[in-house]
């Protein structure tokens with residue numbers, strides 16, 4: 001099975017529309033499952049801190065106007081008291097602001113945890129990760145969406161959180177204060193100014209969201225290319241493929257940078273709009289204040305009282321404008337959040353859809369295999385039957401040409417089956433159907449034995465090693481040692497490593513439990529990897545071992561020895577292989593002849 005690279009994906013241009021809102025609300029359901037959840041409690045704390053901070057900010061904002069008063073009146077005692085009060089308020093404000101930031105950071109971690117764990121639950125359910133990565137091509141780079149996009153989404157959202165929750169309160173309060181100073185003129189002109197700013201931003205933001213999504217996809221493609229080289233460094237080096245890979249990797253980089261440049265050109269207009277809004281806003285506050293002054297409303301005030309009043313009113317108006325400016329500034333963050341929302345939402349929808357389909361039986365997971373047993377299957381079939389296939393037809397995904405047609409087959413204990421045939425005739429595909437990775441196009445497939453390490457165990461063509469110690473490789477996919485084996489487990493593992501011809505590996509890893517910082521694929525030869533897979537097989541001792549060319553890198557003698565040990569341990573084999581020498585370990589041979597044809601023969605015991 002090859003790793004499929006991300007390809008071009010269909011799909012419309014993502015925008016800030018109803019679909020965005022739906023996807024955003026879907027994600028919010030994960031972040032706030034209930035109001036007693038950790039995120040919700042932190043959110044409430046943030047609200048309290050932000051409200052307190054606003055109270056202090058208001059007091060700090062009035063300090064300059066009070067200074068105008070005490071300095072204008074040459075009031076020394078008033079000046080000392082005011083300075084002391086100012087220092088206390090400023091210390092308090094700094095602390096509250098830092099605590100506000102700290103709570104936002106905690107929210108970020110909590111949201112990231114909830115969202116990633118939620119996606120993991122869907123992704124690792126049954127074989128969804130396989131189907132999504134290998135069989136479907138409508139969602140690009142699921143790994144990037146789960147790791148990077150979720151991280152950025154949560155970071156941006158948490159940076160917006162404090163401003164967003166406090167905005168309704170500050171807007172109402174400062175609108176009221178502004179109305180008191182300038183009557184209806186101040187609030188109306190500031191609101192009009194904000195509406196204008198929003199309309200302009202909305203227009204320039206649409207194309208930015210779409211570009212951002214495209215940029216994220218290209219970012220994933222670029223990273224994938226590097227990962228491909230990392231995984232295949234050795235074959236690439238044998239091909240002296242540095243030059244061609246350099247060219248291809250640079251090509252992906254160029255595509256990414258081109259999109260980034262286009263994104264930045266589009267963002268330029270947004271930045272111009274935002275900066276202009278910010279700076280024009282500071283003048284607007286004086287224009288609004290100037291009107292009542294020039295119309296003589298404050299004609300009876302002394303110059304000191306007037307400057308104090310102008311300072312106070314300017315603060316109130318400017319703060320109201322600042323509230324709006326912050327909302328407009330949030331548009332840039334919101335455009336990022338919208339991009340990530342679409343990518344995460346799309347993944348979530350696909351995962352949910354696949355989970356639903358798996359419940360309908362399209363992608364079966366381990367626990368659901370029982371449901372696939374036909375009516376009367378287990379009752380009428382002897383207990384020693386593992387697979388029962390009736391008139392099964394197998395096609396490769398997105399192809400209607402059958403690889404295997406009308407195959408009827410029963411695989412029972414002690415009746416090992418050898419599958420042979422030319423390249424591409426569907427040998428591995430048949431195993432995929434037996435393993436539930438692919439659905440058959442027609443006919444019925446019943447798996448009557450327990451799936452899992454002690455029932456039916458698959459050794460794929462490409463050995464799979466997890467990260468971790470030598471012990472973890474041998475006992476995989478078990479998480480821990482046999483409960484009843486206790487301290488004898490070490491002895492068993494050592495014995496099976498020896499039987500697989502890998503005793504020397506224990507010295508290399510300096511013990512079974514020594515953490516190694518290497519990649520198993522880089523340090524083991526293909527033959528050693530296959531031997532290690534057999535050590536795993538001997539350790540787990542399944543009833544049925546499904547082996548897909550599991551000895552292709554080994555000599556005939558070693559292959560026979562490994563099969564012999566497996567046989568002694570009581571395993572029934574379902575093997576894909578080409579060597580005739582394998583026949584003596586099997587009772588039946590299924591030869592796939594291409595174009596859907598097949599032959600099943602019993603091997604004569606000599």
Ligand SMILES: Nc1ncnc2c1ncn2[C@@H]1O[C@H](COP(=O)(O)OP(=O)(O)OP(=O)(O)O)[C@@H](O)[C@H]1O
Pocket residue numbers: 134135396397398403421422423424425426427428429430
């Ligand atoms: N994920 C996939 N999507 C589309 N086609 C696929 C996929 N996997 C396999 N195929 C195609 O299905 C056909 C059968 O593949 P399969 O792996 O079963 O061949 P095989 O008989 O095991 O070959 P080999 O002896 O080379 O291992 C091939 O033509 C292959 O290209």
